[in-house]
Amino acid sequence: MEERKSRRPKDNALKQQRLWAYQPIHTLKSTVIVLSVSGTLFFIFGIVLYVEADQVKEYSERYDNHIGCNGTWDKPATCEIEIDIDDRMENPVYIYYQLYNFYQNYRLYVKSRSYVQLRGDSMTSTEHAKCSPIKKVKDLDLKRDVSWKNTPLSESQDANPCGLVAKSVFNDTYALYYSENTTRINISEKDIAWKSDRDYMFKRTSDYEDSEWIDVEDEHFIVWMRNAPMPTFRKLWGIIKQDLESGVYRLQIKDNYDVSRWSGEKHIVFSTANSLGGKNYFLGLVFLSAGGMCVVAIIFFCGMSMFSKKKVIDPAHLKWK
16 A cells, blocks of 8 residues: 655744744833834924924915906916915925816726827727727817817817817916016926826827827826826926015916816915925824824823733743743
8 A cells, every 4th residue: 555645844943833933022111112112203203294394385376266267268368366475485486276176086087098199109999999988079179170280170080189188188377477567487387297207108199290189298288197086186387496585476377277167166376395295284293193192002001000900911920831
């Protein structure tokens, strides 16, 4: 009879589970020390992050409710609002537009685009179907009869770029002036999109002069095409590379973007930045909250030790057989 092969693991420390191991015993003293050190670190990081965020200067103004700021794509309007800056803002000053009640994360909206087309490559019929329901120029419903190069467009030709995300691109423009004179402040519109997007993700097609209704290499378009996860979001529009002294400024707006159809709002935001970004207290508050939880835990364990009838765990109480 054939001898059965043993299934016993090899006789070594790993497979026979004889490796050295250490299992700490959590006493009140060790628990308090760990929580104290952790809480102190949380408080330090939280205070630093909160102070950093508090040093960021930010000014925001809603403008879609101002008189004259009610333009549409085919009937643009020009209006002016005043921006009152209380404190001097050191360069660079970032200009954002902020939209409310716009759901860029809706599934059908997110999927309605062609990455192949946006990279400048030719589309197959299957790829073109991804742009539904905006597949043809007539679907754009923007009264666009010429390309951005002023070449006539036919309603029956493929929309380039196609899809809902491209069609809904934000297209208000801004010009900033000192209030007391007509000197215009330069707003740079370069390097506002991610470098990876500019270099690899958005390229003109070979026939762009005859087909593109908007320039896909325009950085405002590229910024818009990166979908926001929440219904209230802001996107970078430009950068002021000079200090802004305190005072009142005039912002001239060419209003093309209608938000009244979905009860939305449009805001303009001026902000400086720190090493972690804009004015956001969230991360600092998270660390401070974690530090507070450590303090509560210390009080809880000390209270349990004082009022509990059970003895505190101590290695001296252990008996070894």
